[in-house]
Amino acid sequence: MEPATTEGLGFAHFLSQTDAVGMTVLGALLLLSTASWYLILTRAMANTLAQWRAETFLKRFWQASSLTEVETALQMHPADNAFARLVQKSLGTLADRRNESLAVAGGMAEYLTRTLNNEVDREASDAEYGLTILASAGSAAPYVGLFGTVWGIYHALVQIGLSGQGTLDKVAGPVGEALIMTALGLAVAIPAVLAYNAFNRRNRMWLSRLESFAHDLYVLLTVKATDGQPIQPSSARP
Numbered sequence: 001m002e003p004a005t006t007e008g009l010g011f012a013h014f015l016s017q018t019d020a021v022g023m024t025v026l027g028a029l030l031l032l033s034t035a036s037w038y039l040i041l042t043r044a045m046a047n048t049l050a051q052w053r054a055e056t057f058l059k060r061f062w063q064a065s066s067l068t069e070v071e072t073a074l075q076m077h078p079a080d081n082a083f084a085r086l087v088q089k090s091l092g093t094l095a096d097r098r099n100e101s102l103a104v105a106g107g108m109a110e111y112l113t114r115t116l117n118n119e120v121d122r123e124a125s126d127a128e129y130g131l132t133i134l135a136s137a138g139s140a141a142p143y144v145g146l147f148g149t150v151w152g153i154y155h156a157l158v159q160i161g162l163s164g165q166g167t168l169d170k171v172a173g174p175v176g177e178a179l180i181m182t183a184l185g186l187a188v189a190i191p192a193v194l195a196y197n198a199f200n201r202r203n204r205m206w207l208s209r210l211e212s213f214a215h216d217l218y219v220l221l222t223v224k225a226t227d228g229q230p231i232q233p234s235s236a237r238p
Contacts, residue, residue: 019155022181025148029184032137032144036192039130043195047202053081058213067091067220082123082210089119090217109222116214123210127203131196138193145185152178 061083064070071091079085093115153175 021151022148022155025144025151025181026184028144029141029148029181029188032141032192033188035133036137036188036195039134040191040195043130043199047199050081050206054083057081057084061087082119082206083213085123086116086119086210086214087217089115090221094221112218112221116218120207120210120214124203124207127206131199134192134196134199138189138196141188141192142182142185145182145188148181148185149178152181 057080060073061070064073070087074084074088074091079088090112093112156175156178
């Protein structure tokens with residue numbers, strides 16, 4: 001192929017030749033990419049911060065001499081992680097034990113169980129934030145890009161047919177330009193899929209650890225007399 005035949009071809013040339021449908025497809029891919037990377041970066045930073053705060057709190061919690069000391073510490077430093085909120089909510093149930101309400105009508109053990117379960121469920125719901133968008137981007141972006149490619153090839157072939165120049169060197173350039181849309185779709189989908197899988201794995205491990213801690217906390221509050229006695233986990237800590 002002569003160098004002159006490929007002169008001027010490329011993504012910029014493709015953009016100049018595309019129509020409203022093609023620009024809409026590009027806009028959709030750009031929107032999906034922006035949303036995906038925003039969620040990837042913000043969720044990664046939030047998860048890292050939450051992990052650090054949880055580790056710091058758990059270290060202080062298991063080193064405390066009693067739940068009274070933990071309660072005092074929580075009053076001085078508001079709960080800033082899921083484990084601290086779990087302790088705060090649980091200690092709040094003890095303050096409600098004299099209330100004659102339906103919440104405690106079934107007994108304190110049942111009330112505490114509901115409180116712990118509700119808090120774990122709330123954390124699970126918070127952990128799911130953004131995963132739907134990542135899953136949607138990962139599954140839809142390749143098809144959006146493929147649609148843009150098909151549309152671009154259609155218009156390229158129409159233009160070639162109108163010009164009457166249907167040789168291979170005239171077809172290869174416009175068709176190759178249209179394939180850029182498929183590449184863009186994959187470029188959007190791959191990071192979204194990888195991030196979705198990574199966040200899902202993190203959430204499973206995070207909630208498993210939180211449920212284990214909730215069990216330890218339930219034992220401390222209902223089985224053991226902890227005031228004035230050292231706090232020890234009933235299961236091995238990760």
